[in-house]
Every structure is written in structure tokens, then in C-alpha cells.
Amino acid sequence: MKIIVTKNYDELSQKSFEVIKQVVTENPFAVLGLATGSTPLGTYALMQSDHKHNKTSYKNVTIINLDEYVGLRKNHCQSYAYFMQENLFCNIDVDEKNCHIPNGMAESLQNECERYSALLQTHKQDLQLLGVGPNGHIAFNEPNTPFDSLTHVTTLTQSTILANSRFFNNPNEVPKQALTMGMKEILQAKKILFLATGKSKAQIVKKMLEKVSIDCPASALLLHPDVTVILDEESASLL
Ligand code: GLP
Numbered sequence: 001m002k003i004i005v006t007k008n009y010d011e012l013s014q015k016s017f018e019v020i021k022q023v024v025t026e027n028p029f030a031v032l033g034l035a036t037g038s039t040p041l042g043t044y045a046l047m048q049s050d051h052k053h054n055k056t057s058y059k060n061v062t063i064i065n066l067d068e069y070v071g072l073r074k075n076h077c078q079s080y081a082y083f084m085q086e087n088l089f090c091n092i093d094v095d096e097k098n099c100h101i102p103n104g105m106a107e108s109l110q111n112e113c114e115r116y117s118a119l120l121q122t123h124k125q126d127l128q129l130l131g132v133g134p135n136g137h138i139a140f141n142e143p144n145t146p147f148d149s150l151t152h153v154t155t156l157t158q159s160t161i162l163a164n165s166r167f168f169n170n171p172n173e174v175p176k177q178a179l180t181m182g183m184k185e186i187l188q189a190k191k192i193l194f195l196a197t198g199k200s201k202a203q204i205v206k207k208m209l210e211k212v213s214i215d216c217p218a219s220a221l222l223l224h225p226d227v228t229v230i231l232d233e234e235s236a237s238l239l
Contacts, residue, residue, distance in 0.1 A: 003229045005236045009197050012232050013042025019193050023127045031062045033128035036080045039195045048091040058094040062123055066139035068104040070177040102179035109153050116151040120185045128189035132196050135159045136204050136216035140180035143215045149182035192227040201235040
């Protein structure tokens, strides 16, 4: 595991962007596993401006997102489909048919999970980008999710609902369930890029790097052969 500590969020985003750009430049047909949340926003902004100014192309790139809330329409402003559209897809040349996000409105959530797992079988991620929740969740794999799990429906913990309620009018509006890529499918990526920023992540960053433990999903990254962890000084402050 390679750990990079940057001075601040801007430097973290720059380094993270450079890793993604290298993957896409080396392989224009790369499969990128992407994440939502506020952490990757700076990275996505740099990808957009690089596309505009340097013409880095995503035309043949496949994007497979980690997760989606159950019950939000694609055009709901808090759906992850909307988030990706607004914060990345709309300003790069990625082909819509190569962009994948679980459908949280599917009639059968079980079938949707199976469809997504099958997609991940044939499209293994060259790079998987990850943030982390305050309780150590990656994607929406909450504490105690088995490390061999595939895409599944998960019930969000109170801690996750509270953490994510900052984007909604109040905690009651946060969906109680989500579809999430499973731990096994995250760990299948050739390369993992993990980002954490700010004081509120310092405790969980310390915990995940201490030892592999099922109650901290992010600690499963200790088992992966190619992980780059990029932190800012605040999230690295307890190391
Ligand atoms: C959500 C997403 C995670 C993300 C987490 C952290 O719960 N499902 O994939 O890592 O938020 O978000 P933030 O980057 O805003 O702290």
C-alpha cells in the first residue's frame, strides 16, 4: 500500500487526477470504477478541465459506479445518477452507453443486483476510486458486510443516514436502503485509489490502516496488492 499525504484538498485532488489520467492514457479502453460523495469532486473537476484543455478522451472508457440509493429517480437531485451526470459525465466525452450506475428504481432489486454483478464479471475495473464513510463504509458496504459479498441491497446504518443527511433537507428524506457493489467486486479491481480528506475522517483512516477487521470495511484494502491512499494533512493527523 502506498500512502501519500498531501498539504491540502487541492493537492490531494491533483494527485488523484494524475493517477486516473495515467490509467486512461495508457489504456483508452480502461474500465474505471467511480465513486460519489464530496471527496472526489476536486478530482472530477480536474478531469473535466483536462478534457477541455488537453483533449484527454473518455470516448472508449467504461465507467462503473459503486452504488445508488433505492427509490430515487435518475433525475432526483440527490440520486447518484444525477450526481455523476452533473459533476462529471456532462463535461467529458464519455459515451452514455458505457456509463453504468445501479438502478435504484428497478422493479426487482434482486434482478438488478444480479445484472450489475454480471456486468462486473465481464468489466473488471482497471482502477477503482473510493472515498470512505465516517464508520468505515466503502461504497455502501456497511460495517460487518462479508468481504466476499457481491452487489446487494443494503440497509443504511443510522450513522450513514446522518452523515449523508447534509445533502438532504432533513435525515428523514435520506433513503433507508441502497444498492451497492459488493466487497469482493471492489477488491477485484487491478488498482485501487482511496481518498480521504478533513479532520472528520482522521479516526477512521487510523482505524482502517491498523488491522483488517470486518467492522471496518475500508480495512479490507490492506488485503489488496495495489492500493494508493491519498490523504490530506487533516485526515492523516492521527497516523
Ligand atoms: C457515500 C458513498 C460513499 C462515499 C461516502 C463518503 O456514503 N456511498 O461511496 O465514500 O459517501 O462521502 P464524502 O466523500 O462526502 O465524505
